[in-house]
Amino acid sequence: MGYDILPEFQKYAKIRMPVNPLILQAANFMMPMIQHGKDLYPGCLEHKKIMFRNFTADMFFPAGRKPAHFLLYCHGGAFLMKAAAYHKNLAQRYAMEAGCAVLFPDYRLTPKNPFPAQIQDCVQAYRWLLKKYHPKKIAVGGDSAGAALAAGVALYTLKKGLRVPDAAMLIYPMLDSRMSTESMKKYTDTPLWNSVLNREAWMLYAGEKNLHNPLASPMEAKDLRGFPQTYLETAEYDCLHDEGITFAHRLEKSGVLVDLNETQRTIHGYDIAEDSGYVKAQVCRRISYLNEIYGSDKTPLLRKYPDWTDKVTSSNHSIYKGCSRG
Numbered sequence: 427m428g429y430d431i432l433p434e435f436q437k438y439a440k441i442r443m444p445v446n447p448l449i450l451q452a453a454n455f456m457m458p459m460i461q462h463g464k465d466l467y468p469g470c471l472e473h474k475k476i477m478f479r480n481f482t483a484d485m486f487f488p489a490g491r492k493p494a495h496f497l498l499y500c501h502g503g504a505f506l507m508k509a510a511a512y513h514k515n516l517a518q519r520y521a522m523e524a525g526c527a528v529l530f531p532d533y534r535l536t537p538k539n540p541f542p543a544q545i546q547d548c549v550q551a552y553r554w555l556l557k558k559y560h561p562k563k564i565a566v567g568g569d570s571a572g573a574a575l576a577a578g579v580a581l582y583t584l585k586k587g588l589r590v591p592d593a594a595m596l597i598y599p600m601l602d603s604r605m606s607t608e609s610m611k612k613y614t615d616t617p618l619w620n621s622v623l624n625r626e627a628w629m630l631y632a633g634e635k636n637l638h639n640p641l642a643s644p645m646e647a648k649d650l651r652g653f654p655q656t657y658l659e660t661a662e663y664d665c666l667h668d669e670g671i672t673f674a675h676r677l678e679k680s681g682v683l684v685d686l687n688e689t690q691r692t693i694h695g696y697d698i699a700e701d702s703g704y705v706k707a708q709v710c711r712r713i714s715y716l717n718e719i720y721g722s723d724k725t726p727l728l729r730k731y732p733d734w735t736d737k738v739t740s741s742n743h744s745i746y747k748g749c750s751r752g
Contacts, residue, residue: 429616429663432691434702438617443504443695464511466518476529478554481547483531484514486521493527494562495720497595498552498579502570502695504600504619504627505536505544512700513569519709520567524716529555533575541632541642545578552579556589563720565593566654569697570619570666571627573599577644577673584652593719594656595712598694599670602645603628603637607668614665619694621665645669650676655683657715659708664694687711 431439465471469489476483487493499517501509509532521528533547555561568576573596583590605628610621632642640647656677660670674686689696689708699705716722 429693430691431617431663431693432702432704434699434704435617435691435693435696438693438695438698441618443507443619443623464515466515467522471518471522476554478531478547478550480543481531481533483529483551484517485527485529486518487527488522488525491525493559495524495526496555496559496561496564497521497524497526497528497716498548498555498564498566498576498591499528499530500533500548500566500568500572500575500579501530502568502572502597502600503535504623505541505571505631506627507535508532510698512698515700516697516709520713520716523713524720525722526565526716526720527559537630540630541636541639544575544631545582545641548575548579549582552583552591553588563592564589565595565716565719566591567595567597568599569597570695571600571631573597574601574642574644577601578641580654581640581644581647590652591654593715594654595715596656596658596670596673597697597712598659598661598664598666599673600624600627600666601643601673602669603632603643604646607672609668610665612665613663613667616663616665617693618698619665624665645673645676650680650682653677653680653682655685655719657685657687657712659687659689659712661692661694661696662688662690663692666694685715 471486472489474485476485497520499520501513503509514530517528517530520526529551531547531551534543552566555564566576566579576594577596577599580591580594605621605625614621628637632639636642638646658670658674660667674684677684697705
């Protein structure tokens with residue numbers, strides 16, 4: 427089926443993420459060799475490798491500053507795949523443009539390590555930040571499956587009486603293992619991700635035993651009161667679209683402040699098109715949100731460019747240039 431997606435996403439129209447365990451094993455073996463990311467801000471960001479018991483994490487933060495604000499960012503990949511280069515590039519952009527430290531866990535993957543390994547790793551990383559840095563402000567965020575993990579961390583803090591994050595940033599989130607929405611029924615053949623793959627991923631991740639655990643499937647949490655204020659971004663042609671909208675509405679009914687950004691003519695995982703002007707516009711919105719959460723004295727990008735999202739539809743613009751907003 428054809429979809430009216432933006433031209434910069436057309437090259438991904440026939441690509442589907444693998445969920446076959448053997449293909450995944452090979453892909454994850456090769457990922458570190460072919461997906462290094464790049465140093466977007468030479469001399470402007472510091473990078474540290476953090477060693478935990480079962481996993482490692484990267485930390486990015488502005489050079490020469492003692493971080494006061496933090497973002498725990500969990501990458502997407504259906505709980506099955508390692509972070510891609512664009513994930514690490516995004517982590518750097520959030521750190522530089524929002525003036526925060528970003529902790530980026532390389533959490534354990536399914537099917538070798540099924541639920542709850544992933545949420546355990548992300549919770550451990552969050553606890554480590556609280557204990558070591560005593561953040562002034564701390565947010566959790568992620569894309570796709572990573573957004574499920576970020577939401578799971580927030581729910582865990584509510585359940586265990588830990589410090590609740592000051593904010594959540596959920597990008598085209600994977601939130602509901604029940605898969606009962608209209609978009610789930612409709613988008614069975616969309617680029618990069620679809621409902622057929624989504625069902626396989628849930629079973630590999632949680633299995634029948636844990637499929638409806640709210641820490642795996644956050645939509646199934648009975649009570650969302652106390653959940654942190656949230657920025658939630660959806661893609662139009664995405665089987666996960668409707669559950670993102672539903673989760674946003676549930677948060678609002680629970681008294682949570684929600685900033686909902688329904689992107690148009692987009693596909694799941696569209697951040698992969700890093701040079702797209704439209705993608706950069708969405709990154710602007712996320713960074714503006716983080717700046718507001720952290721109380722940054724920087725000019726939020728959307729306030730500086732209020733009509734950016736409407737005007738930018740191609741890759742002819744560059745908003746990230748060295749340390750210009752450092």
